Amino acid sequence: MNNNALSTIIAYHEASKHRLDGYAPGPGNLDWVNQPDPFRRYAGTQLCKLSLRAAPLQTPFSEVRSGRRQTLAAINLANLATLLELSLGLSAWKEYGGSRWALRCNPSSGNLHPTECYVLAAARDGLASGVHHYVSYDHALERRAEADSDWGSEFADGFVLVLTSIHWREAWKYGLRAYRYCQHDCGHALAAVSYAAATLGWRAQVLENWHDVVLAALTGVARTGEFAEHESEAVDVALWIGCGNAPKLLYTAQTAAALASGLNFVGQANHLSARHVHWAGIDAVHLAAERPVPHSSSLTLSTQWPPLAVIDCLQNADALIRQRRSAMGFDGVSAMPAERWFTILDALLPRPGLPPWEIWQRLPRVHLILFVHRVIGVTPGVYLLLRDKSVMSALRQAIREDADWAEVPGAPRHLGLFRLFAGDVRDTARLISCHQDIAADSCFSLGMLAEFETALNEGAWHYRELFHEAGMIGQVLYLEAEAAGLRGTGIGCYFDDALHSMLGLSGHAWQSLYHFTVGGALDDSRLRTLPPYAHLSGRKNY
The missing domain is CATH 3.40.109.10 (NADH Oxidase)
Structure with a gap:
């Protein structure tokens, strides 16, 4: 490049x-007067x-x-x-x-x-x-x-x-x-x-x-x-x-x-x-990061996964899509069953024939560092979800030597889910996400760790595509959280290198690009909710 x-x-x-x-x-x-x-x-x-x-x-x-x-x-x-x-x-x-x-x-x-x-x-x-x-x-x-x-x-x-x-x-x-x-x-x-x-x-x-x-x-x-x-x-x-x-x-x-x-x-x-x-x-x-005519690419995954786990959500898709909100705060007490947590993580694996991953004809470059707080049956701590198991060896060499790399009891084997460190990590999650309580009061929060240098060496425009992939992961988390009776929110403010330091990472081989959190949301009763298109008076089919 x-x-x-x-x-x-x-x-x-x-x-x-x-x-x-x-x-x-x-x-x-x-400058509120000039808000776009x-x-x-x-x-x-x-x-x-x-x-x-x-x-x-x-x-x-x-x-x-x-x-x-x-x-x-x-x-x-x-x-x-x-x-x-x-x-x-x-x-x-x-x-x-x-x-x-x-x-x-x-x-x-x-x-x-x-x-x-x-x-x-x-x-x-x-x-x-x-x-x-x-x-x-x-x-x-x-x-x-x-x-x-x-x-x-x-x-x-x-x-x-x-x-x-x-x-x-x-x-x-x-x-x-x-x-x-x-x-x-x-x-x-x-x-x-x-x-x-x-x-x-x-x-x-x-x-x-x-x-x-x-x-x-x-x-x-x-x-x-x-x-x-x-x-x-x-x-x-x-x-x-x-x-x-x-x-x-x-x-x-x-x-x-x-x-x-x-x-x-x-x-x-x-x-x-x-x-x-x-x-x-x-x-x-x-x-x-301007995108020239790229070489044709195809999604050739090194990992093949079984069918996506079924969930018990009865809602129609349009209703669930319309109800999606970004949580402004979490209650700090809600917990979720381990089985539902596993199904949410399962939906993040890039199966080519499923939405939204059928749109994304690229190898997965973004993996998850998870801060588990309140998942029933799962030990609190820091976890890793590999969305492509072929990078496991490289990450094991890059992450601190004292990481556990322990398999998670009850987790489907295909998930590529590992516990790195056990313990109460609420303060760590809060600190890394710009001291925000939403990263600690949820059921779990996470940072998205990208194969940064590998992607950039394939073309400068992959810089923005790494963020696109992270945003797509965020949208899956939003909808999966709603389907689980919870709520999610993206976290754009986080201390990039603080996460890297916690894991023992150095250089630009791995970089955190987006954070997210899922839990039991607090509603603000002061806010009034109105229908989306009531202002279009006389519009047919509203």
């Missing part, structure tokens, strides 16, 4: 770490209002998670509307005092929502051919780019979704570290789309060869004059959504380039803030 790109990424990664003696560079005080608008809109575009679900989908979450294919839903505008609603749409409004804010099906760091979505569609059901931007507030598509009526014949049996990030939305609050959070959120969105597609019997696949330059042309984000300064978007990834595998034509960058050449863009992006703080380090790492 390019040595300059590698140096830039390493420099950014080190500079954006929180440390015990100081936090990563940030804004200091929040969470909804992107394009003035001067044609609006296509989407239907909202008239009735719940009769698709149990227990079947969706286990990969049981539902009856295929027709490829039409109404079902596309359902896909967008259950992946990127609003899930509720919260209200306290004079403040009101929206929640979405895809979680976001600080609820700031940097992720935007563009839909490439052939003409159908009253939707014109071209590129459309999804506005979650209105549950509508804006026609961002016009095209001939026969444009998009390559995907007449599906849709292409392109995800982008507005770095400023996260940088407003989190400063230099914001680039990491944008990539986490993209991973959450990828998994959310995969689960939503599965409720319809559809598949979602990454289009590997649709690289950044062509995606910027396809979505119009390369047209910087149509965006306010510092509010432009960065492309993340393109996805095929349909009843089966992506058509072979869509596997080539040439197809994407040809599609881009046939577009006529319209519209001007709304201003999100009046003033901005420019973080040059984010620009630098974004350029260094």
